[in-house]
Amino acid sequence: MANLLCDERDVKFVLYEQLNIEELCESEKYSEFSRETFDMVLDAAVKLAEKEIWPTNADGDQKGVILEQGAVKVPESFHNAYRLYCEGGWSLLAVPPDMGGQGFPSVLNCAAVELFSAANQAFMMYPGLTIGAARLIEKYGTEDQLREYMDRMYSGEWAGTMCLTEPQAGSDVGALRTKAVKNPDGTYKISGGKIFISAGDHDLTENIVHMVLARVEGAPPGTRGISIFIVPKKRVENGELVDNDVICAATEKKLGIHASATCALNFGEKDNCIGYLLGAENEGMRIMFNMMNEARLAVGIQGLAQASAAYMHALRYAKERVQGPEIHALKDPTAPKVPIIYHPDVRRMLMWMKCVTEGIRALIYYAGYCEDRIHAAKSEEEAAKYQGFLDILIPICKSWSSDMGFRVTELAIQVHGGYGYCREYPVEQFMRDSKICSIYEGTNGIQALDLVGRKLAVKQGALFKSIVAETGNLLKNASKNYRLKDIVEPFAQARSQLVEVTRYFGLKSITEDFMIPVLYASPYLELFGDLAVGFMLLWQAVIADRRLEEIYNDAKADTPEKKAEVLRTNRSAAFYRGKVASAQFFSNTFLSLSKGKARAIMSGERSAIDLPEESFALF
Amino acid sequence: MDIVVLVKQVPNTTEVRIDPKTGNLIREGVESIINPEDRHALEAALQIRDNTGGKVTVLSMGPPQAIDGICEALAMGADRGILLSDRIFAGADTWATSTTLGRAIRKIEQFDLVLAGRQAVDGDTAQIGPQVAEYLGIPQLTYVQKLEVREGAVIAERALEDGCEHIEAPTPVLVTVLSSLNEPRYPTVAGLIDSTRPRAPIEIWNGADLGVKAYEVGLAGSLTQVVKTFTPKGARNTQYLEGSPAAVAAQLIDALRKKEIRLGE
Numbered sequence: 001m002a003n004l005l006c007d008e009r010d011v012k013f014v015l016y017e018q019l020n021i022e023e024l025c026e027s028e029k030y031s032e033f034s035r036e037t038f039d040m041v042l043d044a045a046v047k048l049a050e051k052e053i054w055p056t057n058a059d060g061d062q063k064g065v066i067l068e069q070g071a072v073k074v075p076e077s078f079h080n081a082y083r084l085y086c087e088g089g090w091s092l093l094a095v096p097p098d099m100g101g102q103g104f105p106s107v108l109n110c111a112a113v114e115l116f117s118a119a120n121q122a123f124m125m126y127p128g129l130t131i132g133a134a135r136l137i138e139k140y141g142t143e144d145q146l147r148e149y150m151d152r153m154y155s156g157e158w159a160g161t162m163c164l165t166e167p168q169a170g171s172d173v174g175a176l177r178t179k180a181v182k183n184p185d186g187t188y189k190i191s192g193g194k195i196f197i198s199a200g201d202h203d204l205t206e207n208i209v210h211m212v213l214a215r216v217e218g219a220p221p222g223t224r225g226i227s228i229f230i231v232p233k234k235r236v237e238n239g240e241l242v243d244n245d246v247i248c249a250a251t252e253k254k255l256g257i258h259a260s261a262t263c264a265l266n267f268g269e270k271d272n273c274i275g276y277l278l279g280a281e282n283e284g285m286r287i288m289f290n291m292m293n294e295a296r297l298a299v300g301i302q303g304l305a306q307a308s309a310a311y312m313h314a315l316r317y318a319k320e321r322v323q324g325p326e327i328h329a330l331k332d333p334t335a336p337k338v339p340i341i342y343h344p345d346v347r348r349m350l351m352w353m354k355c356v357t358e359g360i361r362a363l364i365y366y367a368g369y370c371e372d373r374i375h376a377a378k379s380e381e382e383a384a385k386y387q388g389f390l391d392i393l394i395p396i397c398k399s400w401s402s403d404m405g406f407r408v409t410e411l412a413i414q415v416h417g418g419y420g421y422c423r424e425y426p427v428e429q430f431m432r433d434s435k436i437c438s439i440y441e442g443t444n445g446i447q448a449l450d451l452v453g454r455k456l457a458v459k460q461g462a463l464f465k466s467i468v469a470e471t472g473n474l475l476k477n478a479s480k481n482y483r484l485k486d487i488v489e490p491f492a493q494a495r496s497q498l499v500e501v502t503r504y505f506g507l508k509s510i511t512e513d514f515m516i517p518v519l520y521a522s523p524y525l526e527l528f529g530d531l532a533v534g535f536m537l538l539w540q541a542v543i544a545d546r547r548l549e550e551i552y553n554d555a556k557a558d559t560p561e562k563k564a565e566v567l568r569t570n571r572s573a574a575f576y577r578g579k580v581a582s583a584q585f586f587s588n589t590f591l592s593l594s595k596g597k598a599r600a601i602m603s604g605e606r607s608a609i610d611l612p613e614e615s616f617a618l619f
Numbered sequence: 620m621d622i623v624v625l626v627k628q629v630p631n632t633t634e635v636r637i638d639p640k641t642g643n644l645i646r647e648g649v650e651s652i653i654n655p656e657d658r659h660a661l662e663a664a665l666q667i668r669d670n671t672g673g674k675v676t677v678l679s680m681g682p683p684q685a686i687d688g689i690c691e692a693l694a695m696g697a698d699r700g701i702l703l704s705d706r707i708f709a710g711a712d713t714w715a716t717s718t719t720l721g722r723a724i725r726k727i728e729q730f731d732l733v734l735a736g737r738q739a740v741d742g743d744t745a746q747i748g749p750q751v752a753e754y755l756g757i758p759q760l761t762y763v764q765k766l767e768v769r770e771g772a773v774i775a776e777r778a779l780e781d782g783c784e785h786i787e788a789p790t791p792v793l794v795t796v797l798s799s800l801n802e803p804r805y806p807t808v809a810g811l812i813d814s815t816r817p818r819a820p821i822e823i824w825n826g827a828d829l830g831v832k833a834y835e836v837g838l839a840g841s842l843t844q845v846v847k848t849f850t851p852k853g854a855r856n857t858q859y860l861e862g863s864p865a866a867v868a869a870q871l872i873d874a875l876r877k878k879e880i881r882l883g884e
Contacts, residue, residue: 037815040690043650044806052805089808102808 003050004316005118006308007358009575011042011111014362017543018536019369024105027376038108041093045112048088053119056081060122060259061429065202067251072201072261078123082204086156090116091127095154099138107368110301114361117305121433122259124302126159129199132295133160133211137230140279140287149209149230159205162295163194163212163231163265164288170196171446173285174223178214178267180275190214190231190275191268193249198440200263201233201248207241208233212267212275213284220282228284229275231267245273256432292442293394297367299441300397303405304360306434310412311353313427317416318346340415349415352589353408355537355582360401362536367397385466392455392463393532395447399522400529402437403444409434448521451528452505464502471495471535478542484580487541490587491534494594498531501598508604519609520601527597534591537583544579551576620673620768620790622664623724625735625747626692627654628685632740653688656736660796662803664734665696667768674698676727680708680719689821694810695803698820701727705825710838713746719836720747721754722829732773733793737762748795758788761795 015021016035024030056077063075085091094109095101117124134153137145152158169176178192190212194200201208210231219225234241245268252262267273279287318341326342329335340346370390377383409431413420420427438444456464475495478488501524505517517524551573557563566573628651653661664675677692679685680703689700703723711719724733733752738745745761752759764783765776774787778797806814813819826836833839858874860867875882 032812032816034815036687036690037812040687040694040806040811040815041808044691044694044808044811048805084805087807088805093808102812104808 003046004309004312005046005049005054005115006305006361007312008042008046010358010361011114012039013540013544013575013579014365015107015111017547018362018540019107019365021105021107021369021372024107024372024376027378029103029376030105030372033104038104041104041108042111044088045090045115048084048090049115049119052084053081053116053123056123056259057120058426058429060120061256061433062258064258065251065261067201067248067261070247070249072203072248072251072263074126074202074204074261075259078126078204078259081120081123082126082156085116085127091131091156092154095131095134095138100151100154105368105372107365107372110297110365110368113298113301114305114308114364117302118309120259121302121306122257125257125260126199126202126204127156128298129162130156130158130160132162132291132298133209135294136211136228136278136287136291137209139290141230145230145276145278148236149232152207153209157205158207158209158232159199159202160209160211161197161199162288163197163200163210165194165196166192167195171443173213174221174226176213176215176226178212180214180216180227180229180277182216183274186277188214188216188229188275188277189268189271190229190273191271193264193266195264196252196440197263197265198260200261200265201251202261206234210246210265211278213288214275216281223285225282226284227281228278228287230278231273231275235274243272245270254436256429256435293371293390295441296394296398296447297364299437300360300364300367300401303398303402303434303437304357304364305405306430306437307353307357307360307401307405307408310409310427310430310434311350311357313425313430314353314412314415315341315350317419317425318350321416346415349411351581351585353411354578355586356404356408356533358540358579358582359533359537359586360405362540363393363533364397364401366536367393388458388463388466389470391458392451392467395451395455396525396529396532398441399438399444399447399525400533402434403526404529406431406434406438444525445522448525449518451525452517452521456502456505461502461506467532468495468499471531474535474539474542478538481542481545483545484538484541484583487538487580487583487587490591490594491531491538494527494531494534494591497594497598498527501527501601504602513604515606515609516604519606523597523601527594527601530590530594530597534583534586537586541580541583544576544583548573548576548580620667620671620731621676621729622667622673622732622734623676623678623727623730624657624661624664624692624697625720625733625751626657626661626677626679626688627736627739627741627747628652628679628681628688629654629739629741651684651687653691654736654739654741656738656796656798658736658803659798659800660734660736660794661692661695661697662801663766663794663796664732665804666801667732667766668698669696671768673731676701676730678720678723678727679703680711680716680723682709683823686821686823690811690814690819691806693814693819693821694806696810700814700819700821702821702823703825703829704823707826707831707833707837707839710841711836712841712843713742713744713750714842715836715838715840717747717750717754718840719829719831721751722831723824724751724755726824726829731790731792732768733757733791735793735795737795737797745795748793752793755791755793757791757793759793759795760786760788763794763796764799766794766796766800 022035025033059077060075066073092101093104094106097103130153134150137150153160166176180188180190182188212229212231213226215225216227232244233246235244247266248263249266250264319339321340322337323340325335326338370386373386374383412427416425416427419425478484508516555566557566567577630649631652668675675697676699677689677697678701683704686702689702693700735748749759760775762778763775764778767774772787772789777784860870
C-alpha cells in the first residue's frame with residue numbers, strides 16, 4: 001500500500017518529468033546533489049512522515065495544548081517526533097551550507113514539507129516558525145546574533161516565532177502599539193501584548209526566540225515606524241539563561257490545529273523584558289516583507305498538504321467502502337454491491353480532488369523551483385525573470401491553494417458520507433486544520449489586494465505580461481498535439497478572459513471607478529489561479545501524453561482494447577493516462593467557467609459597496 | 620569491536636501485487652527497501668560501535684541498484700559499505716549466497732561479530748545467517764531478541780517457541796536478530812548526502828575480487844533450483860450447518876472428527 005499522505009508518483013513526476021530538477025544540479029550551487037540524493041531524501045522523508053509524525057496527528061488533535069501557570073505543554077507524542085525531526089536534520093534541508101544547512105533546492109524542500117505537513121500540520125508549525133525566525137536573523141542579524149540565536153534555532157535546540165498581531169492590529173499591522181524603549185547599553189525594553197502567536201509557548205525546547213514587531217518611542221505612526229526585535233523567552237546573562245519576562249497569558253481554543261499553541265503573549269509585565277534590535281530602527285516592515293514570499297509559500301504548502309492527505313484517504317475509502325449496486329443495475333436487488341468508486345457522483349468528486357490537488361502541487365513546486373532558478377541563474381536577466389514569476393505567483397500559491405485545498409478536504413468528508421463527519425476517520429480533522437490557511441499569513445483577501453494593487457502594477461504590468469507570454473509559449477506547443485485539443489481550447493479561452501479582465505481593471509483603476517478592482521480582487525485572484533493551475537496541468541498533459549504514446553507504441557497497442565489492456569497492466573501507463581485526464585477534467589470543469597467568472601467581474605456590479613449598511617439586515 | 624552487518628535489498632512486500640493472469644509478481648514500480656530485520660541488525664551494530672568503538676561494515680550482495688540500501692545504511696551511521704555485485708552471482712540460492720558472503724567476510728578479515736536479520740521478507744528461508752556461520756566456522760546465535768557485548772564474548776537472549784534462553788558465545792560469532800531487539804534509527808539528511816557523494820566509503824567487489832570461480836557461486840553454484848512458482852489455488856468448500864445451537868454443535872463436532880481433527884482432551 002502506498003502511503004496515504006501524498007501520491008509519491010505524482011511528486012516525482014512534477015520534480016523530474018515536469019520541472020526536470022536534475023538540471024539544477026548542473027549549476028554550481030546545487031552541484032553536490034543528484035537525482036539519487038533527491039530520491040533518497042524523499043524516501044527518508046516519507047518514512048519519517050508516515051511512521052513517526054502521522055501517528056501524532058489525531059493524538060495532537062484530541063489532546064491539544066495545555067496552559068498551566070503561564071507555560072504551555074504540547075502533547076507528549078510531539079516530543080519524540082520533534083527529536084527525530086531535528087536529529088535527522090530536516091529543519092536544515094534548504095538552509096544554505098555556509099549557515100550549517102544542507103543546501104537542498106527549495107523545490108525539494110517543498111516536497112518534504114508537503115509530506116510532513118500532510119502528516120501533521122499542527123506539529124510542523126513548531127519547526128516551521130523556527131526556521132522562518134532563524135532566516136530573519138540569518139539575513140539581518142549581527143555576527144553575535146547569528147552565533148547566539150541562529151545556530152541554535154536551525155538545529156532545533158531553540159524554537160522561534162513571529163510576533164506581529166495585536167488585538168487592534170491584525171491585517172492592519174501598522175496600528176500596533178507594542179513599545180520599545182532604548183536602554184543605555186543599546187538594548188531595548190519591550191512592553192506590550194501580542195495575540196495569535198503560533199508556537200508562542202511550548203515545552204519542546206528550553207528557549208523560544210520571538211521576533212517582535214514594536215514601535216520605538218517617538219517613531220512615526222503607521223508601518224513606517226515599526227522596528228523588529230529579537231526577544232528571547234530566556235535571555236543569556238553571564239552565560240546563563242534567565243527569565244526575560246515573556247508570559248503566555250492564554251492559548252486560543254480553535255477550530256483546527258489544536259496542538260499548535262496559539263498564544264497571547266505579554267511582554268514586560270514586570271518591566272524586565274529585553275529586546276535586541278534586528279537591522280535598523282523603523283526597518284521592521286521591510287525586513288519582515290523580505291520573508292513574506294517564503295512564509296506565504298509555506299502556507300500554500302499547508303493547503304496542498306491537507307488536500308493531498310484528504311484525497312488519498314478519500315480514494316482509499318472509495319475503493320473499499322461497498323454500497324449499492326452499479327448504476328445500471330440499480331433496480332435489481334440481487335445485483336452485487338460495489339465499492340462506491342463505481343458510482344458516478346463519487347467519481348466526479350474524486351476527479352475534482354485529483355486534478356485540484358495535482359494542480360496545486362505543480363504550482364507550489366513551480367514557485368519553489370523559481371526560487372532555485374533565481375539562485376542558480378547564469379545572468380541577472382534570468383534571475384529577474386524567475387523573481388518576477390515568483391512575485392506574481394505567491395499570492396496565488398497562498399490563496400488558491402488554501403481555498404481550493406480546503407474544498408478538497410471538504411469533499412473528502414462528502415466521499416466518506418456520514419463516517420466522514422465522525423472523528424473515527426481523519427478527514428474531518430483535515431478540513432478543520434486546513435481552514436486556517438486562508439486566514440493566517442495575510443488573509444486571502446489581503447493576498448488578492450496584493451495581487452491586484454501591487455503585483456499587477458509592478459513595472460506597468462511587466463510581471464503580468466511575462467507570465468501571459470509564458471502561457472502563450474505553452475499554448476503554442478500544446479496546440480500542435482491534436483489529442484490535447486479538448487484541453488487546449490478552454491485554456492486558450494480562459495487565458496484571453498484573464499487578459500481582458502486585467503485590462504478592464506487597468507482602465508477602472510485610473511477612473512473614479514477604482515473601487516471595482518478592489519471589490520473584485522478575490523474573484524480576480526480565483527480566475528488567475530484557475531489559469532495558473534490550468535497552465536500547470538496542461539504542461540503536465542503535454543509530457544504525459546507523449547510518455548503514454550511511447551508506452552502504447554512499445555506495447556504495439558493500436559486498438560482501444562489493447563490500450564485498455566496496457567492501462568490495466570502497466571502502472572506507468574495508468575499514471576500518465578490519469579495525468580492527461582486531470583488536465584482535461586480541469587479544463588472542462590474549471591477553465592470553461594472562466595467566461596462566466598470574467599463576466600461577473602466585468603459586470604461592474606456595485607451592490608456590495610453601494611448598499612447602505614442598514615440594508616444588509618435589520619438588527 | 621568490528622562488526623559486519625549482512626543487509627539484503629528486498630521488494631517492499633506491502634506494495635507487491637500479483638498479476639492475476641500470469642501469477643507472477645508485478646515488480647514494476649515497486650520500490651526496494653532494506654530487509655526490515657536487517658535494519659534491526661544494523662541498529663544493534665551501530666549501538667555496539669557507539670558504546671565500545673570499532674567499525675561497522677555493511678555487506679550486501681545484489682545487482683548494482685542494491686547500492687541504495689548500502690547508502691541508506693551509511694546514512695544511518697555505518698562506516699563502510701561493500702556491495703558484492705557480479706553477473707556470476709545472479710540466481711544464487713541460499714547455499715551459493717552464503718558461500719559468496721562468507722568469502723567476502725574472510726576477505727574483510729578483521730571482524731568480531733557478524734550481525735544479520737533473522738530472515739528476508741522475500742525468501743523467508745532464515746538460512747543465510749546460519750550457513751554463513753558454518754562457512755566461516757564460527758558459532759551462531761539465532762532468533763536473538765536481546766544482545767549484550769562483553770570482552771571477547773556476547774551474551775544473547777534467544778526467543779524460543781516456549782520461552783527464551785540465555786547463551787554466551789565467544790567472539791567471533793554470528794548473530795541473527797529479531798525486530799523486537801531494538802528500534803532502528805532513521806537516516807539523517809546529512810548522512811544521505813555524504814553517502815551519495817563520490818567519496819562515500821563504498822566498495823563494489825566482483826567475483827575476481829573474491830577469487831571465486833563461476834561454478835561456485837550464482838545459479839551454477841546453487842544446490843537447489845526453482846522449477847516453478849505459482850500462487851496456490853485456495854479452493855474452499857463451505858458447508859453451512861443449520862438447526863438449534865446444540866444440533867449445530869453436534870454436527871460440527873462430527874464433521875471435525877470425520878476429518879480427524881483432534882479436539883483436545
